[in-house]
Every structure is written in C-alpha cells, then in structure tokens.
Amino acid sequence: MALKEMVVQGATCTCEFGTGTDTLKVLTQGKYYLNDHEAKNKLAATHKDVGTTFEKNTFGSCKKMNNNPCTSTVVQWSGFYEKVKYSPPEGYILLEDSKATCPVGGNNCISIMNSGQQAEPSKQNFKNADEELLSHILPVIDMKNFEKIDPYDFLKVE
Structure with missing residues (x-):
C-alpha cells in the first residue's frame, strides 16, 4: 500500500456533479494540527467534519439540480484511516482518497483533489x-x- 497524505484544513475538494472546487474547513476540533510548524492553519480533518464544512459551501452549478447553484453539504465520509483517531471529536483522520456523500449528489460524489498539506522546510x-x-x-x-x-x-x- 502506498503512503497517502492526511487531509487538513485548506484541502481542495470537488464534486462530480459540480462545476467548481471548494476549500475544506475543519469545524469539529481546534487542537490537532498536521504539517504546520506554528499550529495556526492546518487543522487535521476527520470523518466527523460533516454538514456545511466548506469555505463557500458550493461547487458551482449542480448537474443533479438542472445546473442550479450547488449547496454542498457532507452527510458522511468514507475511506478514512481508522488507525488514527482524534479525541475529541472521536474522529478518524481523512486521507487524500477519502470521499464524501452529499444528499443531492449521492454516495461518494465529493472527492479531495489536494490534501491541503504543504512542505515547510526548516x-x-x-x-x-x-x-x-x-x-x-x-x-x-x-x-x-x-x-x-x-x-x-x-x-x-x-
């Protein structure tokens, strides 16, 4: 199994039925940071980050809604790493290939394009x-x- 990046706040996500991208916001915890020397920006994202958990909460126009504006809402995540659990929020860490389910788009329609991690050499x-x-x-x-x-x-x- 190849190594996969863990997802952090600022990850770029897309929906297969949308026309744009949006940025993931971590709203469930404020304690665990990854790849962030000063612990200010890169909160670890978990499978508990559901609801309206994006910056703009839209992926543009939605093909499932006759190209009307998308209102992205995450119902659940799949493909998370069950060996790392942050408490609170009792959430498992998301990986770069994790997918989210939207009530309009359906099962696993939201995917992660970029984990949000960035190299910070010291x-x-x-x-x-x-x-x-x-x-x-x-x-x-x-x-x-x-x-x-x-x-x-x-x-x-x-």
Whole structure:
C-alpha cells in the first residue's frame, strides 16, 4: 500500500456533479494540527467534519439540480484511516482518497483533489538531511558550510 497524505484544513475538494472546487474547513476540533510548524492553519480533518464544512459551501452549478447553484453539504465520509483517531471529536483522520456523500449528489460524489498539506522546510530539516543526497540535488551548494555562508556573498563585487 502506498503512503497517502492526511487531509487538513485548506484541502481542495470537488464534486462530480459540480462545476467548481471548494476549500475544506475543519469545524469539529481546534487542537490537532498536521504539517504546520506554528499550529495556526492546518487543522487535521476527520470523518466527523460533516454538514456545511466548506469555505463557500458550493461547487458551482449542480448537474443533479438542472445546473442550479450547488449547496454542498457532507452527510458522511468514507475511506478514512481508522488507525488514527482524534479525541475529541472521536474522529478518524481523512486521507487524500477519502470521499464524501452529499444528499443531492449521492454516495461518494465529493472527492479531495489536494490534501491541503504543504512542505515547510526548516533549518532542522537541512541538519538532518543526508549530505551526499543533497549534493546531488543541489550541486552548487556546499551543505557542510551551508549555515556559515552569507547567501548574498556572490553579489559582492571586489
């Protein structure tokens, strides 16, 4: 089984019957953050995030409603990871391939396009990184002396 990303607030979702996307909001908890160094933006999304849990609560026009405006509502989630449970809200973490059910669109019509996670490299990441691997990825940077060098040294004219 391939590794899957866990879903956080800010994930981009779409409905197979809608014409647009919307952004997931986590409303069920305010304690658990993923991939967020300062713990301010990336709340972990769980299968308990149901109801009107999107920023705009619409996926544009809905084909199931004769192209009238969609009013997205999540009834339930499927495909969540049952080995990680956050308490409260007693919710299992959503994964990038989790799907949601809408009362209009039906079973599993809402899918996640982007988990909302974003890389936030820190100095510690560079300290822990394999120097030889980084020398192949970034050949112009001397990783042994990376922190000692002024990044603007190459601009100085003598």
